[in-house]
Amino acid sequence: MKKFEEKTIHSQEIFSGxxxxxxxxxxxxxxxxxAKREIVKHPGAVAVIPxxxxxxxxxxxxxxxxxDRSLFEIPAGKLEYGEEPLVTAExxxxxxxxxxxxNMEHLISFYTSxxxxxxxxxxxxxxxxxxxxxxxxxxxxxxxxxxxITLQEAIQCVNDKRIYDAKxxxxxxYLQLRxxxxxxx
Amino acid sequence: MKKFEEKTIHSQEIFSGxxxxxxxxxxxxxxxxxAKREIVKHPGAVAVIPxxxxxxxxxxxxxxxxxDRSLFEIPAGKLEYGEEPLVTAExxxxxxxxxxxxNMEHLISFYTSxxxxxxxxxxxxxxxxxxxxxxxxxxxxxxxxxxxITLQEAIQCVNDKRIYDAKxxxxxxYLQLRxxxxxxx
Numbered sequence: 001m002k003k004f005e006e007k008t009i010h011s012q013e014i015f016s017g018x019x020x021x022x023x024x025x026x027x028x029x030x031x032x033x034x035a036k037r038e039i040v041k042h043p044g045a046v047a048v049i050p051x052x053x054x055x056x057x058x059x060x061x062x063x064x065x066x067x068d069r070s071l072f073e074i075p076a077g078k079l080e081y082g083e084e085p086l087v088t089a090e091x092x093x094x095x096x097x098x099x100x101x102x103n104m105e106h107l108i109s110f111y112t113s114x115x116x117x118x119x120x121x122x123x124x125x126x127x128x129x130x131x132x133x134x135x136x137x138x139x140x141x142x143x144x145x146x147x148x149i150t151l152q153e154a155i156q157c158v159n160d161k162r163i164y165d166a167k168x169x170x171x172x173x174y175l176q177l178r179x180x181x182x183x184x185x
Numbered sequence: 186m187k188k189f190e191e192k193t194i195h196s197q198e199i200f201s202g203x204x205x206x207x208x209x210x211x212x213x214x215x216x217x218x219x220a221k222r223e224i225v226k227h228p229g230a231v232a233v234i235p236x237x238x239x240x241x242x243x244x245x246x247x248x249x250x251x252x253d254r255s256l257f258e259i260p261a262g263k264l265e266y267g268e269e270p271l272v273t274a275e276x277x278x279x280x281x282x283x284x285x286x287x288n289m290e291h292l293i294s295f296y297t298s299x300x301x302x303x304x305x306x307x308x309x310x311x312x313x314x315x316x317x318x319x320x321x322x323x324x325x326x327x328x329x330x331x332x333x334i335t336l337q338e339a340i341q342c343v344n345d346k347r348i349y350d351a352k353x354x355x356x357x358x359y360l361q362l363r364x365x366x367x368x369x370x
Contacts, residue, residue: 001246001254001255001256002248002253002254002255003246003248003255003330004247004248004255004328004329004330005248005253005255006248006250014199014200014207015199015200015207017209017223018221018223019223019300019301020223020225020301022199022200022207022225024202025250027250029326029328030328031328033326035326036203037250037251038202038203038204038205039250039251040205040207040225040251040301040302041251042298042301045300061186061188062189063187063188063189063190063191064296064299064300065191065210065212065222065224066222066224066225066226066299066300066301066302066303067296067299067303068187068190069186069187070186070187070188070189070190071186071296071299073299076300078300108343108346108354109346109349110349110350110351110354111249111252111256111349111350111351112297112298112351113227113297113298113302113304114249114251114252114256114258114350115204115230115249115251115261115263116204116205116225116227116251116302116304117225117251117298117301117302118251118252119298119301121351141214141218141220143189143214143215143216144189145188145189155362158293158359158362159362159366161293161294164294164295164296165295165296165299166295166296166297166306166351166352166355167351169293169295169355169359170351170354170355170358173355173358173359173361173362174343174354174358176358176362177340177343177344177358177361181344
């Protein structure tokens with residue numbers, strides 16, 4: 001779907017970093033006028049809902065420098081160049097929680113900030129979890145603390161405004177929707 | 186909450202645009218090591234769920250240059266400098282749909298991309314809608330098409346992967362949660 005497409009006249013790369021790139025495009029609008037678009041290019045990411053044997057979701061508490069605060073989130077991480085999202089999901093689950101998933105299923109994908117960034121997150125659910133003896137340690141610069149909560153507690157956290165992260169809040173409500181639909185079948 | 190806080194050693198501004206700014210920070214990690222953080226600063230935004238007299242949600246279809254595709258979204262827009270989110274919500278509703286809300290209620294706020302950006306979206310629900318005779322036309326460079334769908338149709342769109350935008354999908358499921366909770370009271 002490209003309704004109201006904006007054709008690129010000129011694209012200037014402003015920054016190319018370890019994670020994101022920034023470009024400013026001059027575009028032609030549907031009415032023939034021109035405008036500038038500030039665009040953050042992101043490699044894409046995965047997020048994983050890990051469900052343990054007690055039917056609890058494993059959440060991570062993590063400091064986020066852009067916000068200068070820590071957040072409760074589901075495990076997540078960005079794709080390495082050319083990596084299949086499923087591989088990223090398995091790696092991030094291991095690195096952040098120390099678990100491997102006997103079953104890893106793709107649920108849905110979504111854009112997080114379509115106004116200024118192309119980040120696409122692929123959401124997975126991980127079940128049949130096995131603890132790994134010597135899990136890979138992820139990014140050396142990543143510090144997380146694990147919490148295990150039920151789906152009902154997670155929904156309560158969304159409602160109480162204790163979950164501030166959109167992908168986590170959406171994942172929790174999507175999981176609830178999915179369970180409600182499967183119980184109605 | 187600042188668990189695992191990363192202290193800024195040095196911050197360099199890379200770009201300051203019309204909408205976003207980009208900075209690269211050198212930070213000190215909890216273990217005393219250092220790392221770089223690429224941070225997009227965003228003014229924040231609002232998103233509005235407009236419910237019309239037929240109990241339908243007014244959605245906008247809009248081209249998004251970062252994705253090179255159009256998306257179905259709820260009306261949304263960024264805060265002007267120093268603007269109260271409620272004022273932004275009323276303005277964006279008028280500009281994108283031509284309606285004024287007799288009732289505009291804040292539902293929840295959330296971070297869209299905490300790994301690399303500080304964008305915070307404030308979600309509102311707009312009811313008691315009145316059509317405005319000569320609505321303000323918003324950004325000259327914004328082209329949208331309106332669609333009216335029921336909440337059940339919107340949930341179906343989330344499930345069918347026709348809604349790809351995280352804020353819209355989350356808003357739809359959050360509205361459903363809220364209605365389910367109020368009907369249980």
